[in-house]
Amino acid sequence: MSGLLQQLFNGLVSGSFYALLALGLSVIFGMLGVVNFAHGAFYMLGAFGAFVLLDSAGLSWWLALLVVPILLGVIGMVLERLFVHRLMHLFPLYNFLLTFGIALILQDLIRMKYGVTSQPYARPSILDGSVDLGLFTYPKYQVFVFVFSIALSGLVWLVLSRTRVGMIVRASTERAELTQSLGIDVRRWVTPVFGFGIALAGLAGVLAAPMRAVNSSMGADLIIVIFAVVVIGGLGSVLGSVAAGYIVGMVTAIGNFYVPALSQSLVFVLMALVLLLRPAGLFGREEGVHA
Amino acid sequence: MATKLTTAGALTATIAMGAVIAGCAGAGGPQSDSGAITDDAIKLGVITDLSGVYSELAGPNAVEAVTMAVEDFKAEHGEDVVTQNIEVTDADHQNKPEIANTTAREMYDRDGVDAIFDVPTSSAALAVANVAKQNQKMYFNIGAATTELTGEQCNAYTYHYAYNTYMLAHGTGKTVTEQGAENWYIIYPDYAFGQDMNKSFTAAIKDAGGSVVKADPTPFPNDNFSTFMTKAPTLSPKPDVMGTMQAGGDLVNVVKQYNEFGLRDKGVELAVGLMFDTDIASIGVDKLEGTLYTTPWFWNLDDQSREWADRFKDRTGTRPTFDHAANYSAAMQYLQAIQRAGSDDADTVREELDGHTFDDFFARNAEFRAADHAVTHDAHLARVKEESDVEEDFDFTELVETIPADEAYMDAADSGCEMG
Structure with missing residues (x-):
């Protein structure tokens, strides 16, 4: 039994990354109608940001956790103003191709500078070792990742549901035109929301640096799963993407445990099932799909 | 009429083929005969x-x-x-x-x-x-x-x-087993190289008197090995060593997470199937100190x-x-x-x-x-140096022992090769 629980916890930790990435992807999609293919690249830049700051400026991981997402958020906003913005009124495929191109460029720039092999990154020593969780002991760092992502998701949820800004963003995410017609300037919030989504991706990257291989392809490998997560949770549904992130994490972990050979396809089987039974996703609204 | 057409077709084909053959002879013939360059x-x-x-x-x-x-x-x-x-x-x-x-x-x-x-x-x-x-x-x-x-x-x-995979397996698999790590847990990426490595390692480990408790295929590429890390110490009998057949970025993930989960403290050693100096640089020498692996040369x-x-x-x-x-x-x-x-x-x-x-x-x-x-x-069983012994970049490896050529390669008779 504790074996199963431990696997579920493994799933929650990997789900933490899915949740943070899917959350960002989801708000961007909701607000801008843009499927941001560059999301994985910004996750990768987050990890590289932490590496570069440590390597060249000796900046600790804790500071990187603060600085890198802010930097990337700003870069995201600039990109939105310069490029994404101009294609928003066109067919969604244009922005999809644009962000796909941006992802390839970012990835190749990193590859030109750092090559294809992974860069070393040590975890902060205060998070070395493991903690006793009662039923089993678990690496301290990974427990931290889980707690941190849950807290952050909770915080984002609080901001979205309790503040006026949050309500505007949520309303424009879920029903942009209606919100607009109520006299709220949705466009004002487009750029900050894009930057915020990118910042979350960068944050996930910083969290990943100490426990995963830091290389130019780390985001490209992950982005497909994240898309599946967003579809499972329901396109544009903020709560759905977070919940689906943790669910997919747990399903994959259980799959890895019992049928390792299947684990790679499990997430897509889940996505197919969800699409068959609830085409709008687990937490999506039916009408949203037909709109 | 039909017969005529067929004949004509066959004739055309023959002429065409003749031309091709003649062309080839014209191009390559004389030079080959002279036996020069x-x-x-x-x-x-x-x-x-x-x-x-x-x-x-x-x-x-x-x-x-x-x-x-x-x-x-x-x-x-x-x-x-x-x-x-x-x-x-x-x-x-x-x-x-x-x-x-x-x-x-x-x-x-x-x-x-x-x-x-x-x-x-x-x-x-x-x-x-x-x-x-x-x-x-x-x-x-x-x-x-x-x-x-x-x-x-x-x-x-x-x-x-x-x-080849036989060399890697017989160097690392056999030696580590003979040193007392009899029970293995193997994880391998689920594609041609990984499957081949798993087969070669399993054979080498059995030859040396050890056994493979379990061999799990893993997704490729994969950044999350926590399932396998938590599974390893719970297997029965408990494995003495975890053999990873992952390469490149996946190997980096495995080693980072092996350290995270403190498997060495739980009595599960790590053996690496294929490793390059570039991998050691990525992971950090300090995290790999003492790890055994086989290489044809360094x-x-x-x-x-x-x-x-x-x-x-x-x-x-x-x-x-x-x-x-x-x-x-x-x-x-x-x-x-x-x-x-x-x-x-x-x-x-x-x-x-x-x-x-x-x-x-x-x-x-x-x-x-x-x-x-x-x-x-000859092949070489190597060990990752202690961090304090590293004198320059990529100076990561020290020789444990040389594996003579006849042990590093399988007998030609067993290879299954029939040279045409």
């Missing part, structure tokens, strides 16, 4: 991964190594060199078998390449072997690990030069190797991997064989090579084994 040039083609995951292990520096061999060969023979016209061309196969296949065809047919080198990635390596066989041109595989090249898919024109092996590695570093700015060294060595052996035979005709050269024994900085006690075309040589 076709087109008065020797062309070496390097097919490798120029931009992807293996571009640092092999890649542009493999091309550089072959070029270096050409220069050294010319310098050695001076005036007496068989021809001054020796060219090196290269192409990127992106590790894809279909691209490797077309590129090899183009090189042999259109560019007049006499021998192809490197070709990492097993599936791509096998595709090129097939082209070499059809075109009856030379092919020295360096970068791929599969034993199939000298097994069921062997052919008269293909030599497998540097290493640059700091001895004076002879260091001397070559210094020259390589002067040209490229970096230390060579065993792939680079083997590319140099293979190109050199090929050119020397042409020099001895006085011809670059593929059949003449392979007759010259078959059974040839030699020693160079890369290959010790080496033989171009005629039976299956494995180029057998």
Whole structure:
């Protein structure tokens, strides 16, 4: 039994990354109608940001956790103003191709500078070792990742549901035109929301640096799963993407445990099932799909 | 009427075929008969991964190594060199078998390449072997690990030069088992290389009296191995060692997470199937201290190797991997064989090579084994140094013991190769 629980916890930790990435992807999609293919690249830049700051400026991981997402958020906003913005009124495929191109460029720039092999990154020593969780002991760092992502998701949820800004963003995410017609300037919030989504991706990257291989392809490998997560949770549904992130994490972990050979396809089987039974996703609204 | 048409069709086909045959004879006949150098040039083609995951292990520096061999060969023979016209061309196969296949065809047919080198990635390596066989041109595989090249898919024109999964398994699998780690838990990436490694390791471990408690395929690529890390200590009987067959970025993930989960403290050691210096640099020497692995060569092996590695570093700015060294060595052996035979005709050269024994900085006690075309040589069981002992970048490895050539390679009789 504790074996199963431990696997579920493994799933929650990997789900933490899915949740943070899917959350960002989801708000961007909701607000801008843009499927941001560059999301994985910004996750990768987050990890590289932490590496570069440590390597060249000796900046600790804790500071990187603060600085890198802010930097990337700003870069995201600039990109939105310069490029994404101009294609928003066109067919969604244009922005999809644009962000796909941006992802390839970012990835190749990193590859030109750092090559294809992974860069070393040590975890902060205060998070070395493991903690006793009662039923089993678990690496301290990974427990931290889980707690941190849950807290952050909770915080984002609080901001979205309790503040006026949050309500505007949520309303424009879920029903942009209606919100607009109520006299709220949705466009004002487009750029900050894009930057915020990118910042979350960068944050996930910083969290990943100490426990995963830091290389130019780390985001490209992950982005497909994240898309599946967003579809499972329901396109544009903020709560759905977070919940689906943790669910997919747990399903994959259980799959890895019992049928390792299947684990790679499990997430897509889940996505197919969800699409068959609830085409709008687990937490999506039916009408949203037909709109 | 129908008969007439058929006859006419057959006639056309015959004439066409005749023209083709005549054309071939016209182009290739006289030169081959004279037994000299076709087109008065020797062309070496390097097919490798120029931009992807293996571009640092092999890649542009493999091309550089072959070029270096050409220069050294010319310098050695001076005036007496068989021809001054020796060219090196290269192409990127992106590790894809279909691209490797077309590129090899183009090189042999259109560019007049006499021998192809490197070709990492097993599936791509096998595709090129097939082209070499059809075109009856030379092919020295360096970068791929599969034993199939000298097994069921062997052919008269293909030599497998540097290493294979059998060598890695018998070095690491056998030694670690004999040192007392009898129960293994193997994780391997679920594609050709990983499956082949799993098979070879399982066989080697059983030979040495150990057993494989469990072998799990993992997704590829994969950044999350926590399931396998938590599973390892709960298996029954508890494994003494976890054998990872992952490579590159996946290997980095495995080692990072192995350390996270503190498996060493739980009594599960780590053994690595295939590791390059670049991987050690990525993970950090301190996290791998003491890890055993098998390699055909490393640059700091001895004076002879260091001397070559210094020259390589002067040209490229970096230390060579065993792939680079083997590319140099293979190109050199090929050119020397042409020099001895006085011809670059593929059949003449392979007759010259078959059974040839030699020693160079890369290959010790080496033989171009005629039976299956494995180029057998000593391998090395190595250990990652303590961090405090590292004197410069890429100085990560120390020798534990040399594995004699006849133990590093399987008997030709067991290879399953029937040379056509």
